[in-house]
Amino acid sequence: MKVIRIPAGVYAANCYIVYSENSKEGIVIDPGGDVDDIMSHIKELGLNIKYIILTHGHGDHIGGVKGIREYTKAPVAVHKDDEYMLKDGMANFSSTMVMGTIELNADILLEDGDELIFGDLKAEIIHTPGHTPGGITIKIGDSLFTGDTLFAGSIGRTDFPRSSFATIMDSIKNRLIIYPDDTKVYPGHGPSSTIKNEKASNPFIKQ
Numbered sequence: 001m002k003v004i005r006i007p008a009g010v011y012a013a014n015c016y017i018v019y020s021e022n023s024k025e026g027i028v029i030d031p032g033g034d035v036d037d038i039m040s041h042i043k044e045l046g047l048n049i050k051y052i053i054l055t056h057g058h059g060d061h062i063g064g065v066k067g068i069r070e071y072t073k074a075p076v077a078v079h080k081d082d083e084y085m086l087k088d089g090m091a092n093f094s095s096t097m098v099m100g101t102i103e104l105n106a107d108i109l110l111e112d113g114d115e116l117i118f119g120d121l122k123a124e125i126i127h128t129p130g131h132t133p134g135g136i137t138i139k140i141g142d143s144l145f146t147g148d149t150l151f152a153g154s155i156g157r158t159d160f161p162r163s164s165f166a167t168i169m170d171s172i173k174n175r176l177i178i179y180p181d182d183t184k185v186y187p188g189h190g191p192s193s194t195i196k197n198e199k200a201s202n203p204f205i206k207q
Contacts, residue, residue, distance in 0.1 A: 016030065
């Protein structure tokens with residue numbers, strides 16, 4: 001498995017291209033902007049993108065979805081509880097962001113436990129609400145793509161409508177840090193980490 005991180009868009013949300021070296025099939029996680037940059041990696045590597053998976057529906061994570069979908073023809077997948085956000089620029093906050101209003105429809109509505117196969121890899125969907133109602137973490141092998149649920153040394157904001165601090169802490173403590181210490185954490189913003197590092201140093205988890 002290969003992972004490419006692209007801090008995309010004016011808010012530098014982490015877009016990830018994850019692909020199988022054997023089959024050249026891959027996925028794009030959270031294309032928040034910079035479509036040309038993302039597409040240049042896909043073209044250079046000769047990848048066949050099977051899915052565009054969104055960890056949640058906020059504008060800074062969806063800014064490049066339309067462009068990537070148009071080029072790759074890959075279906076867009078989001079948890080069913082965040083579907084409403086994609087359709088409403090006010091709900092996903094893009095209407096108040098620099099990029100302007102973004103509204104789109106998902107092709108696949110995900111639920112906890114769903115699996116998406118690409119090449120010899122499997123993306124397992126873990127529902128981790130709190131930042132948004134339909135926030136997910138994507139588990140691929142020994143890696144967790146946590147969106148805006150868990151960051152290196154911090155957690156996602158919970159001061160938005162339908163956000164919940166209690167819920168995000170439940171997601172982190174009961175659905176994420178249960179994985180082995182060497183599990184890699186690829187968050188929606190900032191550097192990567194490991195479960196071991198977060199248990200040892202993340203102040204929200206230690207409290």
